[in-house]
Amino acid sequence: MNAFEALGLNEQLVQAVTDLGFEKPSEIQEKAIPVLLSGTTDFIGLAQTGTGKTAAFGLPLIQLIDAAQRHPQALIVCPTRELCLQITNDLEKFTKHTKGVYTEAVYGGASIMMQIRNLKRGVHIVIATPGRLIDLIERKAIDLQKVKYVVLDEADEMLNMGFRDDIDFVLKNTINRESTWLFSATMPPEVRAISRNYMETPKEVTVGKKNSGNANIDHQFFVVQAQHRYEALKRLIDFNPGIYGIIFTRTKADAQEVCERLAKAGYDIEALHGDLTQQQRDKVMARFRAKNLQLLIATDVAARGIDVDGITHVINFELPDDMEVYTHRSGRTGRAGKTGICLSICHSRETFKIKSLERMINAQFHKVDIPSGKDVCRKQFFHFMDKLMQTDVSNGDYETYLPDLMEKFANVSKEEVLQRVAALEFNHFLKYYENAEDLNRNDFGRDRKDRRDNIRGDFKPTESGNRDRRGSSRNSGYTRLFINLGTKDGFYKASFLQFILDESSLNKEVLGKIDMREMNTWVEIDSAASSKMIKAIDGKRYNNRVVRMNEADGGFKRPTDEGRGEGGARKRTYGPPKERRSFR
Ligand code: ADP
Ligand code: MG
Helix, strand or coil: CCCHHCCCCHHHHHHHHHHHHCCCHHHHHHHHHHHHHHCCCCEEEECCCCCCCHHHHHHHHHHHHCCCCCCCCEEEEECCCCHHHHHHHHHHHHHHCCCCCCCCEEECCCCHEEEHHHCCCCEEEEEHHHHHHHHHHHHHCCCCCCCCCEEECCCCHHCCCCCCCHHHHHHHCCCCCCCCEEEEECCCCCHHHHHHHHHHCEEEEECCCCCCCCEEEEEEEEEEEEHHHHHHHHHHHHHCCCEEEEEEEHHHHHHHHHHHHHHHHCCCCCCCCCCCHHHHHHHHHHHHHHCCEEEEEEECCCCCCCCCCCCCCCEEEECCCCCHHHHHHHHCCCCCCCEEEEEEEEEEHHHHHHHHHHHHHCEEECCCCCHHHHHHHHHHHHHHHHHHHCCCCCCHHHHHHHHHHHHHHHCHHHHHHHHHHHHHHHHHHHHHCCCCCCCCCCCCCCCCCHHHCCCCCCCCCCCCCCCCCCCHHHHCCCEEEEEEECHHHHHHHHHHHHHHHHCCCHHHHHHEEECCCCCCEEEEEEHHHHHHHHHHHCCCEEECCCCCCCEECCCCCCCCCCCCHHHHHHHCCCCCCCCCCCCC
């Protein structure tokens, strides 16, 4: 008997996974599928990324659907558009042999009318991002009364992104659900709270150790002086010529600057950041997925939901502030049984973080030296020679040229030819690394440069990149904006955030503090992005109301100064919109 069949899956589903080349269930699939097929048990599945969670919930979900009932029976909520599309895509493959089960993805940043139309055609499984889902619920464009199964995928990510209120809202609005399935890589207290509030004696399954790193990942770290960060990164890339990797930075400015420098130096790299249009982003992702792009550099926010197989290296240009983020970053490699390497460039002050990471993911980190210039050259050299020897010459008509070639090189020795080939390829390398310094920071003492602790490496700090996000309100890099939308318009902080970001195609990182009131909201935004935001939002209509967005008066006076009047509210105007653009 096929191992998937043994779990209780029907013939059509077994055929579909066989078509996909799945030979046997992964551990989480083995543990989840039989339980979920009952349809009435609440379930918590904790497993690292890349362990096959989508099929673990997707397959039983499809089997539980009654195709004759053309209304939403299952709802899958996930953090990002990218993931939403990916899950939809996977489910469509799983339903290949199952007749008449329809899925629909709903997410922000795409035409809501189109999604509403598609929903009306009668779909069984809705895959949604929280913001758009709530929008649809409020417009009464989706009927959740008959939803029996709710799946929360990447629950920890959703909570990290501030979707807590939205998840509460969704769970409160699916009153007839028979079971709730929660999947997550980690189990922070916020996720625990959701299960306590909305789930009934859930069956909990953990694959691997809780919060544990994937055993297929080799964690390495490098200790360098802050101003050598970029150079160290470059060396690590050069030392791994076949690399197919993602580099993570903490700020968008770093991602952009590092990307520019590396691209200028001839590296095959693109940055993912919020300034890209969805189309540009899709294009970059398609190139990366197809391995037509070797390196991707991104912030955590921009990289959310990216799931690409075969990543050889994840590089942390800086360690993340939040240790759980490390698990997510490193989980991009070592997927589907393959091995992967996660490299972290650290400052000597950060070595304590390594200790706590080791405890958290229960894996050892290896301290490795940044390769010397010589090491890099040797590695590149042999890589090139291997490539030379593996070059396929069977396809071209090289024989035609051979006599001429032989004649031309008649008086040149093999050694000389090899030397010249090597020189052609390597002169720039050798030159670059000729006087390369040792980047390793081995004395853990402190010199003055070090004390400045310039985490931005050799970049000049810019206003937008080097600020302390938490203390944002006093920061001159921010502009405070006023918007005449608030909780009365049905927004929660997270749905509001998603709304203004979707509309403006800006990245979450440009935002500072958000103060939401009943009628109005104040948002702090990176001054450089403020006009783009205003242009995107001001004058539009929302629920038949003209949306006003403008710079709040009074600099950074906080609207929370109770009793001082509503700060920017004075600017509130309901005049006719400059331009009658509509959301619908
Ligand atoms: P997760 O959601 O846990 O991060 P995914 O569901 O995205 O993981 O699966 C990761 C990869 O593993 C996908 O490419 C998927 O097609 C593949 N996969 C899933 N289950 C199996 C299986 N049983 N056998 C082989 N490959 C699988
Ligand atoms: Mg997943």
